[in-house]
Amino acid sequence: MSDLPAILGGAAVRPEGPPGWPLPDGDIRRALAQLAESGDWGRYEAQHCESLRKEIATRHQRNHVLLTSSGTAAVELALRGLGVGQGDEVILAAYDFKANFTNVAMLGATPVLVEIREDDGQIDLERIPGAISEMSKAILVSHLHGGTVDMAWVTEMARQRGIAVIEDACQMPLAVVQGQAAGSWGDVGVLSFGGSKLLTAGRGGAIVTDRDDISQRVSLYNQRGNLAYPLSEMQAAVLLPQLESLPERRAKRAEAVAHLRECLSQRSALIAFAPSKSPQTDPDYYKLGFWYSSANCGHLSRERFCEAMRAEGIPVDPGFRALHKIHARRRFRVTGTLETADRADESLVVLHHPLLLEGPNGTNQFVQALDKVQRHATMIANR
Ligand SMILES: Cc1ncc(COP(=O)(O)O)c(C=O)c1O
Known part of the structure; x- marks a missing residue:
């Protein structure tokens, strides 16, 4: 099977595409x-x-x-x-x-x-x-x-x-x-x-x-x-x-996120948001946030990176636009600098939750797609 990324004509990691939502229930x-x-x-x-x-x-x-x-x-x-x-x-x-x-x-x-x-x-x-x-x-x-x-x-x-x-x-x-x-x-x-x-x-x-x-x-x-x-x-x-199925699903998503975090290295194109430091805290993951490093990914733009991952069947998207970037300056007040919010505007990526319910299979597919896109990043960028 071709190791080429799906965006370049290879076989997708998930030929069936991203998981749907809501699930049959x-x-x-x-x-x-x-x-x-x-x-x-x-x-x-x-x-x-x-x-x-x-x-x-x-x-x-x-x-x-x-x-x-x-x-x-x-x-x-x-x-x-x-x-x-x-x-x-x-x-x-x-x-x-x-x-x-x-x-x-x-x-x-x-x-x-x-x-x-x-x-x-x-x-x-x-x-x-x-x-x-x-x-x-x-x-x-x-x-x-x-x-x-x-x-x-x-x-x-x-x-x-x-x-x-x-x-x-x-x-x-x-x-x-x-x-x-x-x-x-x-x-x-x-x-x-x-x-x-x-x-x-x-x-x-x-x-x-x-x-x-x-x-x-x-x-x-x-x-x-x-x-x-x-x-x-x-x-x-x-x-x-x-409401009844939510706690079980939350536990599954948390397990998948913990696994994902373990799999991502310092050199990954994606660095997951740090886990919460607060005690007695059990978050949930509608989207999992990442910082995208185009330097670690052949200088591929974030948008093109997301396209390549989606072509693999992995539901990732750019995050929100930062609010100060999309509204007229006279409509808001700012105190201090917004450097990290600027960075979020340009380089935040989110993974949509349904993949997290697929257990190790889903997380392995995510890591596999990421690896494939990273290895071929320059080729994707130049296409
Ligand atoms: C943080 C946050 N607040 C508010 C909303 C608005 O919710 P709705 O889409 O139901 O209008 C959303 C939707 O994504 C959200 O992410």
Whole structure:
């Protein structure tokens, strides 16, 4: 068999292509069949939404859960719940999901962008105090690409300064951060059930909070005779069984990531984000983040590298654009330099989670494809 990379006409490591998502699942099939039988699929709000709210509330040990139409909507509602508006500032990482910036700006507030860390790509905590001003209303922190943020530190610092915290756990629902469910640390936490997510209903999201005022404000905004940002019974019904399978899948993904980290050498084109240093932390991997070194890969561009890996059937993609690179300068404030966020904009790569459920087979395929692409990098670059 030809050892040429698939992008140059060789045989792909995974001829079947990248693994699909969601996986075929008997529990989901049964849930859908029951919905069809009961007619609940056509109702506005019935038992499944109520059960989902209860399950999420219990798992987060929070009083209020509001189901929403997406994670993006949940972030918007969380900001509204905190009363963020004109003249306020919201601190967030310069490398984060685009809609987090957009939501802040849309409410008339100013995003204040903070540097990220070299080792694990998460918001640099040491830079947060310097970003605080008298206009600071909230800090929005996301756990990204398998990394976690020290929420005990963030929440205590924010409490001392009288600033609210939104914890975006869209990428790791129900992972454990310092002994608590991700999303349960802040004044308000946010989840996503988007089509590619670890818990998926195609679309959807949730807000979790203990604060009655946030819950009331969000409900008032959302309730217009009917819900403006609803999650349907059908979505709730397919999410419920996934709550049960999530811990087992999380353990599998964590095992695969540990194996992957062992396999990557210093000379690899990819260096995985450093594992979390926080105690009692059990992250999850919607995407696993890597720094891409084109110097270790024949000076192949990151985009071309990702294309070559995808041609092998390995689901890797460039990361997000850094927020300061895609928005007009007048729309945000920055404190300090953003060198690592600049680097993320150019050289971050993410591996999509379904491969991590394939055990050693999946990780070996990843390593094999990486090796093949690296060995032929110059040839790929010149083609
Ligand atoms: C960190 C983060 N926050 C928010 C969202 C928004 O979620 P949704 O796609 O459900 O709108 C995403 C989606 O990928 C995300 O990664």
